[in-house]
Amino acid sequence: MTENPPDVSLTVFAGVDTHKDTHHAAIIDHLGRGIGDREFPATAAGYRALLAWVRGAGVVARIGVEGTGSYGSALTAVLQEAGIEVVDVDRTDRQSRRFQGKSDSLDAYSAARLAAAGIARTIPKAHDGDVEAIRFLHNARRTAVKSRAEAITALKSAVVNAPESIREQLRDLSTKALVDACAGLRPGTVEPGALAAAVKTALRSLARRIRMLDQEIAALEADLHPLVVDAAADLVARFGVGYETAAQLLITVGDNPDRISNEAAFASLCGVAPIPASSGKTSRHRLNRGGNRQANRALHIIVLARLKRDPRTRAYRDKRLAQGKSKRDIIRCLKRAVAREMFQLLTQKIGS
Template structure:
């Protein structure tokens, strides 16, 4: 909700774009006073805002407050103009209420301006930029990209091994998340080269990066090699590709580790660090994601935060034929994933495990119980952020 909405005289709706935006300004009576393209250029954006600002108090509303919409928001702030944004889902629903099916920048900008004027409850305020949160958002986005590439590369390695030697894939693929296996494939990227190297060299190679697992893994690898005597066509080329893929996987993991160091430094310097990490199973990456997705946003209740994260159940009611509560498929997917993975990691915490087990005993499936646990942790986190207090585990009463 935008504060001081009653004091606004001019509402500017901006439909943002990569190279050009479109701005429509209307007064409190709904009369259009501006309708033009707005280049992605600071000087021109500033000139238009200054021209409109001379007619009264101005509120500028965008449909994307970050990425391609960051410049108009920054310029408006520099000019002392109130800024806000309208969520994408609300924008689509409001657009359906307007006549016509055309999808143009001018129409979308007009809809945003009209929503800002007549539907203030659909707007969200944009808090002053948090430099640390902005940097974390960029680094976490890159980390997500690296994680996806690493997963795709790992899957490609397992696919090739399955094609040429299924038994070997069952051993190497099962431990491919360990750096030792990537190092092995860089040095010996095919079943033939592994066999020719001999068990002693393979064991030495693995033990260098996995002191505990090197010996048993090498024994399992050579046991798997003995299960297949034929050479599948394409094994030679697969060896060439596997070496490259293993090197890529190593590089991606190294990049993620280096990035994690920078993310950790930013998280530790953020005011919310101590509060967030006091909660069990909230590590560096989870804390970073909570900061990037929650910082600068206002939540009236824990239910509001849970709904934003897609953790609140959706109630379906239609007479007597459709009744029930179902998991939400909407919300902030990034935040939901962070809460879900954190809840999974929290199963090692006795209190969280007890709650999970109770939900399982009630008949909920694994994922349902995890979502319930994530929602419970979301409620606790909201209270911690609201009060600025550290996590305080309740005392378990013993009889």
Template structure:
């Protein structure tokens, strides 16, 4: 959050509003991004609109925007949906050294509704409401190693889903070619061995054999892509220099997914904010004399899934995680409650590890 101290507003000859407290005019440029155009509105510290312009999205959009903003040397940008449609623009501005804030679309929609009493959204009005935000919003940082890890884990998830689809289809074809069908844990090697013993007797079975060979080739291709993807993740994790990989139950894919979704840990000043973001802090659902808590379904569900898998692995494999889980069971908690308590504890461990990684990186760079 950029703190704006108390100020007095005065007109100058260019009809701009000057912050006489510091003597510097700070302009906020709100941007409403779309696929084909971006609408920018510049406002001063008093919230008065100074100018607006619509930019067609092309290779020169950012260059045109920066030329338009040259009249305001002291400026900052507020981009609606910097993780969505505004990602490309926000990243280009951040990489150019500009100060960029991410204004969630839900917040700008709420401001528009409160300001106008309706939900009409002309682009200029959207950009104006984006620029007027003075809340503690996330600062957009240039993409780094965490972005690479997130892209790789998303690709890994796509490949795994494709592999499951291919295996399911191969199972269906082999079911009609083999008595009893194929085993449940089917791999490319097992499928190839089974197919060697198939002798089609009809034209339809010949067609099924051809389909099975095509599916087997697809399965082998996807297996190669999964291996290559995991090798890329290992290299990216090594470049990230994280100590997370020594945590029991946390392998290459889960560590990459965790780092990719957390990003810059300095965006979480306290462990409570981090735990809330990971959805591992249960919500108070007490009523009257009944004291109870319920599952937090907000936050980042991908991170919650990662911590759930780590907790399940630690409970299964033994060690300090299992000891903590059994201690909670002995205290009278249900297995689900004990598992959630372990996830909450793991969130603390992950946060401290990421903070320690950050301090180590700063010391190494100094």
């Protein structure tokens, strides 16, 4: 006896436009017609209410959520635990937005239609494993490194504009020596007319901030590096791959690498898969300017390191240069090859 096929007319799709404090959800039927939309608080109770409301409209086939890695991460986890297929809507329909305008309701309906049409099909990252821990530590370190660079720039600028008596003592020092010298300054009391004391106080403050950030970065790296090695030791062991580069690639893949079907999909995710740009008798490809730009940067760093010191990579470059290829084209080809190599290493450990 054959089972009756499911009634397609009962199938619904939903989309969610996520924000910090509220989420706006919209439901469409199997033909793309709007059924309704509502706003829910971005709380545990709000997530449950949203789920119940969507399920009350019919058989939920798929839900498109904007920002599954940020504002929508908690909602995504609730929906996935309930057994609902969730896809990441990373880019709304620009044409629809151009002609119909923008609002939370319109964005939610757009997300629902993109999910229903299969245009949005990216599986969200899991945010519950060691890679998620790496992401938090890596982001904290990155902001500390950025702050340190800004503080060093401010310190050197302050020295350039300091009175000659102070500038003369600090002018030719290396960065480390400059920080040490300024951190040990004894400015005295800052009061009206005491320009030198104020300048020395500012220099000492900047230098001590740099030292504090050095300690913060070192502490974060002490926690980060063992996690990276445990997650992908073979990756870190490869030529040109450092801890920070490996961490970025791990973050790009996430705790569930099976969401990326193959190495070509990973290359596209990293923005190193050439895009067809042919027309008529002209057959060509152009540079992919999309994808995860931080992952693209990580691959670029690996390629530059190998071009500098790896004999095989240098031999490939020389061969392609002799064939008339430009250096930029060679780097693009190398980044595509490195993406293939990295994908195999990333998936064999995390997926096991």
